[in-house]
Amino acid sequence: MNKIIRWCVIGAGGIADRRTIPAIVKDEGSELVAVMDRVPEVAKAVGEKYGVPYFSSEEEMLRSIECDAVYIGTPVFCHKDQALTALKFGKSVFVEKPISMTSAEARELVDAFKAAGKQLTVGYMMKHHNLHEMARELIADGGIGKPVNVRAQFSCWYPDIEGAWRQTKKLGGGGAFMDLGVHCAELIEYLLGEEITEVKSLIATNSFNYEVEDSAVVIFRTKSGILGSIESNFNISDAASESKLEIYGEAGYVICNGTLAQTEGGRMTHLYAPQGDYSAMQDRTAGVPTEYVGAGCDLYQKQIGMFNELLRSGKTDFFFADRAVHIQELVDKIYENAEK
Ligand SMILES: NC(=O)c1ccc[n+]([C@@H]2O[C@H](COP(=O)([O-])OP(=O)(O)OC[C@H]3O[C@@H](n4cnc5c(N)ncnc54)[C@H](O)[C@@H]3O)[C@@H](O)[C@H]2O)c1
Structure with missing residues (x-):
């Protein structure tokens, strides 16, 4: 029997509720253990929908709930700080795309996870189609x-x-x-x-x-x-x-x-x-x-499944996280040099 990966969610209301939480719940190797959203009513609604504890502070959730992985589905400006908070609690993180606001933030984030030996994965799911x-x-x-x-x-x-x-x-x-x-x-x-x-x-x-x-x-x-x-x-x-x-x-x-x-x-x-x-x-x-x-499978479940496999293997793989940093380098250049 595979080790069940226990997931906490930060930013439960948008794509998390629409796609990622249903994928976690469907996945036999995953268990949703808590959700958090800045908007208390959203946290409550999503927590009750899936029958798990809910929070409006990520620190409080991570202090009181045992988990292996954290999914971050918040607006882009939150990604870096919330991923670092999860890392502070020793968690591996699956953060939504784009990884962060700038390539400098992205590099800082990936380097911190590499140094800590914890997995960081970014939600570019289309390559799994x-x-x-x-x-x-x-x-x-x-x-x-x-x-x-x-x-x-x-x-x-x-x-x-x-x-x-x-x-x-x-x-x-x-x-x-x-x-x-x-x-x-x-x-x-x-x-x-x-x-x-x-x-x-x-x-x-x-x-x-x-x-x-x-x-x-x-x-x-x-x-x-x-x-x-x-x-x-x-x-x-x-x-x-x-x-x-x-x-x-x-x-x-x-x-x-x-x-x-x-x-x-x-x-x-x-x-x-x-x-x-x-x-x-x-x-x-x-x-x-x-x-x-198209085969009609769930792209979000595929991502979660791959992330779980990596965690179970005890290894880390930063190939795609490094790719996500490179994409932010392109984004920086695109906005710096864009003609309006
Ligand atoms: N891979 C995909 O298919 C896909 C699709 C849509 C969005 N996204 C990405 O997901 C992220 C979220 O997008 P969305 O469309 O779900 O946005 P959204 O605004 O619909 O949902 C974000 C949720 O985060 C909550 N939130 C906001 N600030 C927060 C904070 N500081 N702490 C905790 N919760 C907070 C909001 O209340 C809301 O419930 C973005 O990075 C976006 O690019 C990815």
Whole structure:
């Protein structure tokens, strides 16, 4: 029988209640032992919903409840201090994306966990989507030839909302790129197996009145020279937000539709059609595309399961935490150099 990993939750009301707590509860190797939220009514409602003790202070929860792991689903400006508080209590931490407000904060955080020998993992769950795993293997196996171009678009409808932390630079760190674009950047690096090394950006707030951007276009170059773009928007209606990820190689493509999402849905089309000589006819019919569909598993449960396995092994693995620091380095550059 696997050791049951006991989870405390900090920031219980948003994505925690929608996705992560249900995943912890569903997972046979996990037990939810307490929840905390700054808003006492939220803490109470979520605690009662799952039948666990609830708190409105993280220190009080960690002092009075025995646990192995802490999930942090609070606004970005809280991540660093709350992760360090959990570490002070000797806990391993699963913090939501983006890891923190800046790369300096992110590096400080990861270094502290490394020094203490405790695990720190960041909630970039999209890489666990079965179609993204398949795309990664296809690309690594030469299934599209040498990759040469990447395009990603990830968007949602996020109008002005009084008091919304994501709409304030000092609470969210940025707008559509900080919230949505980071998922694309992390995923693209994972699929290509290499870092984005250069970024240029245009940002704008075209539809709403908040101070962060509702539109961002980032162009990039990877270490081996692949060029690409990431478009993130808070101002495309949910129904029109199809979410697209396209990776083209010299000999084919993988095109994902609807896979940049919280669920393991959508579909992916793969084409392998290498070409030799130049043809002025530019025939577009060579090769037969193959279509795959999302497996429909719970991405959040996959993350929790992997985290639990790592904890049970007694080892730590900072590969993805270091990747998350690198994503914040890109974010810093994007906002420092963005043209409005
Ligand atoms: N991986 C994903 O799919 C995904 C999806 C949505 C959000 N997120 C990330 O999760 C984090 C939270 O986003 P959200 O959409 O759930 O936000 P939210 O505002 O909906 O929920 C945050 C919760 O944290 C509570 N909170 C606020 N300040 C707190 C504090 N100091 N201490 C304790 N609790 C506090 C709020 O009361 C609220 O219940 C962000 O980092 C966001 O980027 C990830």
